Amino acid sequence: QKEVEQNSGPLSVPEGAIASLNCTYSDRVSQSFFWYRQYSGKSPELIMSIYSNGDKEDGRFTAQLNKASQYVSLLIRDSQPSDSATYLCAVNPFGTSYDKVIFGPGTSLSVIP
Amino acid sequence: DVKVTQSSRYLVKRTGEKVFLECVQDMDHENMFWYRQDPGLGLRLIYFSYDVKMKEKGDIPEGYSVSREKKERFSLILESASTNQTSMYLCASSSGTGGFNEKLFFGSGTQLSVL
Numbered sequence: 138q139k140e141v142e143q144n145s146g147p148l149s150v151p152e153g154a155i156a157s158l159n160c161t162y163s164d165r166v167s168q169s170f171f172w173y174r175q176y177s178g179k180s181p182e183l184i185m186s187i188y189s190n191g192d193k194e195d196g197r198f199t200a201q202l203n204k205a206s207q208y209v210s211l212l213i214r215d216s217q218p219s220d221s222a223t224y225l226c227a228v229n230p231f232g233t234s235y236d237k238v239i240f241g242p243g244t245s246l247s248v249i250p
Numbered sequence: 251d252v253k254v255t256q257s258s259r260y261l262v263k264r265t266g267e268k269v270f271l272e273c274v275q276d277m278d279h280e281n282m283f284w285y286r287q288d289p290g291l292g293l294r295l296i297y298f299s300y301d302v303k304m305k306e307k308g309d310i311p312e313g314y315s316v317s318r319e320k321k322e323r324f325s326l327i328l329e330s331a332s333t334n335q336t337s338m339y340l341c342a343s344s345s346g347t348g349g350f351n352e353k354l355f356f357g358s359g360t361q362l363s364v365l
Binding site for chain 1 (some may be wrong): 285288290292293294295298308311340353354356357358359
């Protein structure tokens, strides 16, 4: 059973702090990993993708991947109230059809001004 | 920008009715998907299509069918709606040319209530 799990929320951080969102997956040979952000009442939008072990930075966002530990995380530096949303981890398992990603349940983040 | 349009934002139907949810994308994408999203369960894949008239079952296809007669349009059909199909339904598309690294573009969703 391929599964994607995320740390349970809601997660609250003060404005300016670092928010850390975690995700684990069960399929050891998964290839591609994504973080989607979903504002309340809106549809998900991709904010980060990562395919190789290590860190990938994009502005205030850093995705970290450790395939040996089957772990992917998203760090948001200098958190802003506009970052308040649900963050969905998604994994594309090896051997499935292209783009057949599996989503985690999401972690709700609240950034307190 | 890619636009994925779902025909209805809110829909209320009665148990046993046949329900059609329509999705249109305007970027000539090969792949189209239907997900449902429920609190605490995340997005679950119902069906997807990688070409016209081609379809594959996702993780929860029971009680649903799909139709893709034209490349830009992907329809989700609830043959006989039941209360446990009350959910947010999200359509998505991807270009299909990038292998495993494809970005999904989502529509705005249809909140379906079955009474």
